[in-house]
Amino acid sequence: MEGIESRQPEILFTKTIKYFVKDVLAFNDINKTTRDELEPYLFDKNEKKTIPFRLVKIIHQKLNETGNKKIYLHTIVEDSDLHLSSVIFPPRNPELEARIQKLKAQQANREYREMTKNVDRMAQDTPLNFQKDIKEVNRQLVSVFNFLVTVGGAFVFGYKATEYATGPNAFALQMMVGLVFGTVVFFADLWFLVRYGTQ
Known part of the structure; x- marks a missing residue:
């Protein structure tokens, strides 16, 4: 389950978020790592569709630290939505899968015999x-x-x-x-x- 737990939540990248990204990149005191993460969202020609929520929280924090006016988080994400990406599960062990199929077949046979024990009089x-x-x-x-x-x-x-x-x-x-x-x-x-x- 490591792949599921390590996946970061993402939200849809909207014009409102892009506007606030532009404001944050205009600040001089932003560190290089954050700048490198945010710049592709502003200058990417392919128009990125999602942004990690971690970056949105950083944007919110930087705007409130350096800006004159208090910005609330819901203002940044108001026209966005949670992006649910499909989870890729690791393949099952073939031995385990074969054993599960065998047990399912045995259970089905048991249930069938239980249901038909009073029907088949010739067998009795x-x-x-x-x-x-x-x-x-x-x-x-x-x-x-x-x-x-x-x-x-x-x-x-x-x-x-x-x-x-x-x-x-x-x-x-x-x-x-x-x-x-x-x-x-x-x-x-x-x-x-x-x-x-x-x-």
Whole structure:
């Protein structure tokens, strides 16, 4: 950053500044270095476009030291403007640039995979995942079948037990006892399914 920090601020060189440069050069007590710096602005045929602000401050100081009337700095620069020259940055190290590009590409790939992980189902549906799904469906089918057989068995047990106890003529009592047994087993089995079937 040395080139940026060492750059001096410049302002646009105007007729007003040229007028004050002429006044300062007319003084006899001005040192040779300052005179050598200011003369090109007065006599240059190419009409310099900018002047360092350091020289403008010197002009202001010399005018107030030797002149009868106090001159303010804003009077000298009132129709001028700050000149912003383009900054030339030193070229980057090629190894550093290559490393940065590699890291950017890796980051972009990571972000792309993160965004598309739920879109590409074919990449996720491997044979292992498919087998796991089949096993899960089989386990659920077995649970439902077991549930139905257990409830049906409880109903048949209640129905037949009543028939053996009271005889074949008590159909309403048989149905009622079978339904009570079936309902009790239904809710008990349902509780076990809800409690342990989701694990």
